[in-house]
Amino acid sequence: MTTQDHDDRALDSAPFGGRPGGALVVGGSGAIGRAVAVRLARLGSDVTVTYAGSSAAAGETAELVVASGRACDVERLDMGDPGQAAEAVARAAEQRGGLHTVVLAASPTNFQSWVSTLPPEQYAEQLRVDSGGSFAVVSAALPHLRESRGSVVVVSTVANRRFVLRDVLSSGPKAANEALVRAVAAEEGRFGVRANAVGVGILDEGMTQVLLGTGDVRPEQLEVAVSRVPLGFLGKAADIAAAVGFLASEDARYVTGQWIDVDGGYGM
Template sequence: MSGSAAEAFGGRAGGALVVGGSGAIGGAVAERLAEMGADITLTYSGSAERAHALADRLGGRGRVARAARMDMGDADQVRAVVEDAVDKHGGLHTVVLAASPTNHQVHVSRLDPARYAEQLAVDSGGTFRVVSAVLPTLRERRGSVVVVSTVANRRFVLRDVLSSGPKAANEALVRAVAAEEGRFGVRANAVGVGILDEGMTQVLVDSGDIRPGDLEHALTRIPLRSYGKARDIAAAVAFLASDDARYVTGQWIDVDGGYGL
């Protein structure tokens, strides 16, 4: 799926905003959208070096690519970053939310309510702040939003409620946007992430939250008997963002090797 933005995005003017573009999935998404001809603003929270390096790399391929710091908990900063992206790109036809705070693994019985509330505020609340800020430009461009979620909302993963809880709320928001904004030509969809061998999985392995034995057991529950890659998620996001999916809204695609079956 390469070529001009006119072909890939139905001739819509503007660019793409990738929230969490410094992460493994967000970075792969930014690469894929740029290959399709989109100019990109990618955001980061703490990984400035990775974000700017990716923007420089995409810029070297002839795309307009920018990196911007965004704290999803700061409504004013979210709106400022969105407004700047709209100004620089002449609008936004695609918004991808691929950012997620580290979701340490813990049983519900041992989870402090304040910790859960904090995760909801950052992950789900942050997603809402971004969606709220981008809706005006998406209406103008008849654009789309894609939210990166988790397969754990189809097949629950033990100790994963800090991830699956907020993302269940995000998926409800996707359905709300699809139902209410479709009359303006706005589409909203989600991609459920299965078990990858990079990105957040590696962070949790390094922290000891996930043990090697956990991954080996999980592999036996994946029909394709392999872990996914960030590029697998990016491929699904790219399809949903493209004009090939112009009649698809309010849906989610689980990219999980069959784990959710």
Template sequence: MSPDTASDFSGRPGTAVVTGGSGGIGSAVCILLASRGSNIAFTYGRNESAAAEVAAAIEAAGSKVTVGQVDVTDATAVKDFVDSAAELHGGVHTAVSAAGPYVPMRYVSQIDPQLFQEKVNVDLFGAFHLVWAALPHVRESSGSFVAVTSMAVRRFPVKDSLSAIPKGAVEALIRAVAAEEGRFGVRANAVGPGLMAAGMYHELVARGDLTEEMLDDASKNIALGKPGMADDVAQAVCFLASDQAAYITGKVLDVDGGYKI
């Protein structure tokens, strides 16, 4: 199989389902998958205008799109969306968990149980609900799951507990799926973004959670000397979902510019 064919989704029946498809990273994933021939079914939380822009970009790429406003903490709502997308598009070949809330930078001593529960509900339960809902369809297609997690699971930045802890659990979920579902031809992997000029980055800067001094210090610890972009993560997600990664499962691909070196 040639590299061009291996990265092309146009021959696959069904659709890719992406949660959090209106966000910075999620939208890049949707648009890149569409540009490579995949139909897209994506969810969004509150930003209807951003979702409409992503849907238009998917259609401009020549792919079919289904959009739904879905609370990923609601298992039934996620299942209804996935089942509907599978029926409409003739199956699901890829499921990508990219939904994630704004995560404030806090020391563990500053986190109250309610805030912690909120972040776990979206990050961990949101990812689990997608796996639970999509697994029967992904089994049928011998497809793959990809979860967007965080490099912070492996090199912990101070005050990043609300991201790293739930994402660490999501990576354990991905390994469980890989270990148990491989017999059905199902693969499961994760992508761990480092410092990205995308997604919640701009909100963290606007709220003062990331200061210029903190950004300068972080960039000095990145071998490539700069933050990454949403497309860097999308490229990794699409690679892991493609036939180029047909013998890769249960792994985490950190996209961090060399932060862990």
């Protein structure tokens, strides 16, 4: 057996490098968070998922994780409360016997707005909850990730490469989260901790459907956006989860401080 064969078998049998603990998926009640939780479970990790508003949706995610053969716990987390973030991380680490992966997949509810009409107070609140909450989770998780030499994966947006009109409530905080990814990668690499991001393109589920339902995005606008996607079709939450799973796994052990846009080429 060659060294390469041995390495390949090790990856197949231990996708997370044999690290102790499990995964925490923040935002596990949404389409992307659910797909991520199931993907990590299928890779062999027990999971804790958080939710902000829908315990029923988070419970459905947990059922899918369990059906995949792994354990799953559910925790409520208000991203606007740093104390809750610290408590949720601590409980997840206790439930899982440590943490080897933290995925930030929460998408605090927002609507489309022109910069010229957006109240500064609303933008500040979005920053506080989305980027401030993400920082609180990562800050609380770092001691556990140092112990396991684990990783953080932030679910971001392709709008930080190709701006989508009226999308500043999403892209602004996500840009701050991408800066946090680079900070963690640069500063925590000495402890073996990695941090990366996945940019979400236009999906046919999740927030896209929410915005269509509220009228913030009209069907004809979505058609125009899809016409600008080189691959010519909308993505799925499972496409995002596949990239997250790669970045969290031992396959990406030498990847840090990066982002992968899963967008069908839209960001080019």
